[in-house]
Amino acid sequence: MKFLACHFKFAVTALLLLSSAVLFSACSGKDAATEKSFVGKWKSSKLETPVYLYENGDWEIKKDDGAVLQFGVWEYKNKNITWSYKINSYIGHDTNPVLSANSEEFQVRESDGTTTTFSKLE
DSSP states (O other): OHHHHHHHHHHHHHHHHHHHHHHHHHHHEEEOOOGGGOOOEEETTTOOOOOOTTTSSSEEOTTTTSOEEEEEEEEETTTTEEEEEETEEEEEEEEEEEEOSSSSSEEEEEEOOOOEEEEEOO
């Protein structure tokens, strides 16, 4: 009987440790992205020209010669990136859910349902 009790305690302990490890890894990866994760120079799957996301919240689409084609401000909050921009006198906001993010790439869902992938250039 002592033999069975010892094995039962071992099995329960192992199960608790395994459950804790699974819960910890699920919680720690839940929303690992922060605003700093998106700072950098990116290649978008929809544009030829790089997109620059700056730590101060500004963004630019600019050519290699430095000419700025479009600009605005951005914010990462609640697993969404909101892009704000001005075209003539119109101020627009485009909010995209972030589907995945790591140090080399992130993906967003566009309002038309498509996915845009951003790959880190620098």
